[in-house]
Amino acid sequence: MTIMEPRKHGDASDGMIGGRQSRFEGSLKVTGAATYALEYPAENLAHAILVQATIPAGKVVSVDKAAALAAPGVLMILTPEDDFGMTVATDWGGNRPDNQPYYPLPRDVKYNGEPIVAVVAESREQAFEAAKLICIRYEAAPHVASIADPKAGEGQVMDNLTTKWGDAEAAFAAAPVKIEGEYRTPREYHVAMEPHGLTAKWDGNELTIWEPSQWSHGMARTYSEWFNIPYEDVRLISPFIGGGFGSKGGALAHGAVAAFASRKLGRPIRLALTRPQNFTNYGGRAATYQSIKLGATEDGILQSIIHRGASETSTYATWPEQTGAATPILYKVENFSSQHRVVPVNSVTPGALRGPGKNPSSFGIESAMEELAYKLNMDPLDIRLKNYNDFDRQSNKPWSTRRLREALTEGAEAFGWSKRSHAPRSMREGKTLIGWGIGCGTFPVIQAPSEAMIRILGNGRVEVVSGAIDMGQGTYTILAQTAADVFGIPVDQVEVHLGDSRLPGAAIAGGSMLAGSILGAVHKAATAARDELIGLALSDAKSPLRDTGANTLAFAGGRITPPRGEGPSLTLPELMAALGREQLETTRNTLPDGASAEEQRQAWTTMAKVQGPTMGEFSMHSWCAHFAEVRVDEDFGTVRVSRMVSAFDCGRLYNPRLVESQWRGGIIMGIGQALLEEGLVDLRNGRTVNGNAGDYLVPTNSDIPDIQTISVGVPDYNASALGGKGVGEVGIVGVAASIANAVYHATGKRVRDLPITLEKLI
Amino acid sequence: MTRTIHLSLDINGERRELDVEPRVTLLDALRDHLALTGTKKGCDQGQCGACTCHVDDKRVLSCLTLAAQVEGRQVTTIEGLADENGVLHAVQSAFIEHDAFQCGYCTPGQIMSAVACIREGHAGSDAEIREYMSGNLCRCGAYNNIVVAVREAAKAVSAPARMVEVA
Numbered sequence: 061m062t063i064m065e066p067r068k069h070g071d072a073s074d075g076m077i078g079g080r081q082s083r084f085e086g087s088l089k090v091t092g093a094a095t096y097a098l099e100y101p102a103e104n105l106a107h108a109i110l111v112q113a114t115i116p117a118g119k120v121v122s123v124d125k126a127a128a129l130a131a132p133g134v135l136m137i138l139t140p141e142d143d144f145g146m147t148v149a150t151d152w153g154g155n156r157p158d159n160q161p162y163y164p165l166p167r168d169v170k171y172n173g174e175p176i177v178a179v180v181a182e183s184r185e186q187a188f189e190a191a192k193l194i195c196i197r198y199e200a201a202p203h204v205a206s207i208a209d210p211k212a213g214e215g216q217v218m219d220n221l222t223t224k225w226g227d228a229e230a231a232f233a234a235a236p237v238k239i240e241g242e243y244r245t246p247r248e249y250h251v252a253m254e255p256h257g258l259t260a261k262w263d264g265n266e267l268t269i270w271e272p273s274q275w276s277h278g279m280a281r282t283y284s285e286w287f288n289i290p291y292e293d294v295r296l297i298s299p300f301i302g303g304g305f306g307s308k309g310g311a312l313a314h315g316a317v318a319a320f321a322s323r324k325l326g327r328p329i330r331l332a333l334t335r336p337q338n339f340t341n342y343g344g345r346a347a348t349y350q351s352i353k354l355g356a357t358e359d360g361i362l363q364s365i366i367h368r369g370a371s372e373t374s375t376y377a378t379w380p381e382q383t384g385a386a387t388p389i390l391y392k393v394e395n396f397s398s399q400h401r402v403v404p405v406n407s408v409t410p411g412a413l414r415g416p417g418k419n420p421s422s423f424g425i426e427s428a429m430e431e432l433a434y435k436l437n438m439d440p441l442d443i444r445l446k447n448y449n450d451f452d453r454q455s456n457k458p459w460s461t462r463r464l465r466e467a468l469t470e471g472a473e474a475f476g477w478s479k480r481s482h483a484p485r486s487m488r489e490g491k492t493l494i495g496w497g498i499g500c501g502t503f504p505v506i507q508a509p510s511e512a513m514i515r516i517l518g519n520g521r522v523e524v525v526s527g528a529i530d531m532g533q534g535t536y537t538i539l540a541q542t543a544a545d546v547f548g549i550p551v552d553q554v555e556v557h558l559g560d561s562r563l564p565g566a567a568i569a570g571g572s573m574l575a576g577s578i579l580g581a582v583h584k585a586a587t588a589a590r591d592e593l594i595g596l597a598l599s600d601a602k603s604p605l606r607d608t609g610a611n612t613l614a615f616a617g618g619r620i621t622p623p624r625g626e627g628p629s630l631t632l633p634e635l636m637a638a639l640g641r642e643q644l645e646t647t648r649n650t651l652p653d654g655a656s657a658e659e660q661r662q663a664w665t666t667m668a669k670v671q672g673p674t675m676g677e678f679s680m681h682s683w684c685a686h687f688a689e690v691r692v693d694e695d696f697g698t699v700r701v702s703r704m705v706s707a708f709d710c711g712r713l714y715n716p717r718l719v720e721s722q723w724r725g726g727i728i729m730g731i732g733q734a735l736l737e738e739g740l741v742d743l744r745n746g747r748t749v750n751g752n753a754g755d756y757l758v759p760t761n762s763d764i765p766d767i768q769t770i771s772v773g774v775p776d777y778n779a780s781a782l783g784g785k786g787v788g789e790v791g792i793v794g795v796a797a798s799i800a801n802a803v804y805h806a807t808g809k810r811v812r813d814l815p816i817t818l819e820k821l822i
Numbered sequence: 823m824t825r826t827i828h829l830s831l832d833i834n835g836e837r838r839e840l841d842v843e844p845r846v847t848l849l850d851a852l853r854d855h856l857a858l859t860g861t862k863k864g865c866d867q868g869q870c871g872a873c874t875c876h877v878d879d880k881r882v883l884s885c886l887t888l889a890a891q892v893e894g895r896q897v898t899t900i901e902g903l904a905d906e907n908g909v910l911h912a913v914q915s916a917f918i919e920h921d922a923f924q925c926g927y928c929t930p931g932q933i934m935s936a937v938a939c940i941r942e943g944h945a946g947s948d949a950e951i952r953e954y955m956s957g958n959l960c961r962c963g964a965y966n967n968i969v970v971a972v973r974e975a976a977k978a979v980s981a982p983a984r985m986v987e988v989a
């Protein structure tokens with residue numbers, strides 16, 4: 061077992077792949093010098109703001125803008141009357157309808173809060189003031205406010221999410237021990253600390269966008285398709301992103317409005333969403349519910365799992381939050397049945413939020429497993445080990461690696477699980493009830509082809525160039541480590557350029573797929589660059605290494621030497637100078653050789669080439685087990701998480717220091733999900749009631765205990781070229797269940813609907 | 823035209839002149855009019871702490887402060903924390919050393935709060951640090967490491983000045 065403690069002082073090995081190098085861009089971030097999207101200066105800038113629909117469904121009949129147009133500083137007002145001349149862009153699935161017009165300010169209102177009007181003024185303050193003078197008349201239509209609305213109905217079954225093997229109904233009926241429960245999760249939001257927003261600027265027919273982005277290439281493609289301009293004519297710049305968590309992967313209506321307004325006005329436009337608009341202008345995690353039936357033998361062997369789930373979607377797009385995503389793979393069971401429905405409601409289309417699908421799915425199955433354990437009077441750890449899943453029955457493939465058993469046992473050891481007293485309400489300190497619970501999590505290994513450039517400069521510095529992004533996961537750092545490793549140089553001899561759609565293409569920073577994807581490309585490019593340099597050094601007439609008789613060269617400790625040390629040893633700048641080279645540039649990608657330019661474009665700007673977890677010989681996933689301790693005030697029902705130990709199998713860790721930070725971040729978001737976070741909807745009008753950072757509660761520093769993380773992974777070279785599996789998403793998966801289970805252990809009350817607020821306990 | 827007022831502000835020890843509408847907040851004045859974008863806007867409603875600055879050495883939320891209110895007072899932002907030679911403040915170094923951030927967006931506000939938290943004498947225990955750092959949200963979830971960084975920086979700050987520079 062390795063308990064990762066940040067080391068006080070670094071050493072040289074920290075800079076290699078797998079080392080604990082501190083954050084590459086750290087000094088920029090602690091001095092305020094890291095520049096986020098809205099912080100780029102633009103001359104002659106104008107400001108746009110959005111006016112939102114106040115009805116949940118219907119039509120805009122008229123917009124009276126006369127008074128607003130006459131207000132000080134107002135330059136332009138855009139309404140559904142305006143001809144935007146834009147066309148619908150390719151969707152996530154890679155589909156694009158032919159020549160369908162796109163209206164970012166639509167006449168048909170589909171949800172309360174939808175942007176209807178944009179006001180452009182010299183200053184943001186003037187735009188807001190003028191917006192108050194706009195009068196919109198609507199024709200209201202009937203609406204469905206949320207999944208809880210009696211009018212919502214059953215929704216539609218998603219056939220592609222229906223899974224079954226064996227005969228789950230018969231096995232459940234025959235099982236001697238049964239449990240059954242319904243589990244609910246509310247709407248949840250990203251609340252990245254940097255709100256969405258952008259600056260758009262046209263130079264002739266070329267569009268530059270400064271916007272936080274988890275996918276510079278994919279978003280540039282969307283802008284180019286909206287305006288029917290060549291992809292090359294759009295440049296999206298996003299070197300720093302103030303958190304995304306799934307929300308910044310695609311271009312959104314407000315981006316279209318800003319870019320259109322900028323072209324029409326002939327000036328750069330900045331449009332910053334307000335914090336409340338960050339709750340309405342793009343979707344968070346959909347509300348879900350799921351019913352789970354488990355059948356087992358008297359000694360706790362699972363016989364059957366029957367799962368029926370549903371999630372909210374919008375009336376204009378289908379986005380399933382897959383409640384059955386983790387259910388089929390966590391435990392060994394010979395009879396299984398799962399189905400998921402989507403229920404259209406008048407809300408913005410939900411989106412991906414950390415651990416999409418797996419997260420609510422795990423809340424259901426991990427709560428249900430502990431319910432079964434208590435029914436059988438079994439230790440919740442034992443029931444999980446007893447039903448350990450030996451291969452993936454859904455895909456019928458072996459696991460590439462699955463060290464969930466080690467996660468469970470080593471996590472239990474570190475937590476002190478053996479000291480647990482089984483009966484609910486049996487552990488207390490005075491009026492404080494203490495409870496322990498477990499929750500397991502998983503997230504698939506996903507990858508996409510990527511490209512990277514390595515530039516060796518005459519001064520010996522090595523540049524890594526990629527359009528990949530860093531929103532805090534550590535892309536800058538691990539790419540610098542990769543180049544340092546390949547060239548045997550210190551990290552501070554490396555420069556990393558990221559976050560620009562004009563740079564080589566990369567996978568989206570989503571689904572935990574970026575690190576594995578881009579590291580493969582950077583490693584390939586760096587190795588190719590090194591080989592090219594070796595070739596030159598051994599053959600170029602000017603090279604002092606030419607006559608050493610060596611057939612390769614070693615790169616270590618900042619020096620380049622023939623393998624057995626015979627002959628001269630040079631630094632990188634010395635070798636470049638001897639070769640008379642100003643720079644050496646090498647680009648490589650991880651597509652099959654000979655991919656056409658169009659295939660390359662498609663690979664970085666759509667999801668077409670994404671590799672799922674079971675597309676090869678194996679079933680590939682990250683795994684984790686969370687152990688939570690809660691303290692519940694017996695009189696007031698307040699719950700505090702007092703301790704967490706989480707053990708992870710994410711394969712090889714490229715930088716454990718940064719990985720631990722990401723794991724903790726996921727766990728903390730999971731604590732918020734368990735105890736605090738809940739998007740509330742007014743059923744009368746579909747309005748998001750608590751859409752701000754004060755009423756939608758996210759964890760604060762004082763909500764969070766010390767969290768111990770443990771890595772039990774081993775390199776998995778089936779999962780990625782360098783042995784890592786995904787890190788960012790899996791941290792949150794299973795946390796909410798571990799806390800709900802601990803609350804049950806403390807209080808004897810089973811809370812099946814999140815968040816676990818005090819009124820549910822008293 | 824909207825009326826503007828002339829302000830003369832003391833920011834990071836420098837006199838800065840600007841003409842702004844009277845309703846402009848200190849936060850927008852810094853970010854949009856003075857090109858000091860280190861101070862972040864997370865909510866613009868006093869809920870997140872990202873915009874934390876010091877006015878006369880006390881922490882304030884610059885989104886809830888009008889620029890016109892700080893005339894005649896000393897404003898310190900994240901850009902003014904390192905010394906004139908660029909040597910980082912002990913809190914800044916501790917944030918890097920202990921990986922007390924990920925995306926970095928809440929970080930300037932966290933650091934300004936941490937400097938004040940230590941100065942106020944509220945860094946005596948981890949529990950106290952957690953409590954007095956709770957006005958600054960971090961959605962990336964760097965809280966554990968923020969606590970360690972503030973604890974370690976508090977030790978460095980209370981050590982002799984020579985030590986602080988080394989840190």
Ligand code: FES
Nearest residue numbers: 866868870871885
């Ligand atoms: S921006 Fe000031 S508190 Fe959030």
Ligand code: FES
Nearest residue numbers: 924925928960962
């Ligand atoms: S570091 Fe991203 S919000 Fe704190």
